Amino acid sequence: MVVKVYGSDYASAKRVMVCLAEKNIQYELIPVDITKGENKDPVYLKLQPFGSTPVIQDGDYTLYESRAIIRYYAEKYKSQGTELFGKTIEERGLVEQWLEVEAHNFQPPLYTMVIQILFSSKMGFTPDQNLIQECEEKLAKVLDIYEERLSTSKYLAGDFFSLADLSHLPFTQYLVGKCEKEYMIKNRKHVSAWWDDISNRPSWKKIRELPLYK
16 A cells, blocks of 8 residues: 655655655655645644644554654564664664754754745745854754764764664755755765765655655
8 A cells, every 4th residue: 555645845744755765665745735724724634733744644544743754664664675773772772862863953953044044035024144143053063963973983873874864864955955054064074974975865866856746
């Protein structure tokens, strides 16, 4: 049965899609256009009562929140495609640790920067340059910690690509792309090498330019 992915052309849906690509799972993409308020439609709210994206339907099973979804598929299809949790309980512990770091330390300042720089005009407000600078400084401190970590291991959880790395792909793509702050990655030798590696994986190269609306 083909998995249904309800999502908009933003980072969180792509986090799920790249995971499915790594696990060789077929899926059907069902666009949900947030700019048109489709995420507030009563039918959609039955799937995701908070009105955010993405949501998956796997047969009779419905799940939302992108990191919960990628954990689900990494576990359900553990022996299929790329092993994304590691081979030991210790490796999984490190994967989970760095997933939490991504969710609570890396994404929050970057998310605010993305909203301020890329979506302020669509949302009807003027970018707050002081807030952008403050978030960049916070993110720089996080990336300094990554630089130290990646000086001793190829990937965040060790010498294997995992969910911890995968989860960084969509928002970091905004940082080095449309936000025009690639220097934050390139100025850190080991972070730069890590980004060059994970951003050139076939799964991500396929997903990152995928148009969700036709």
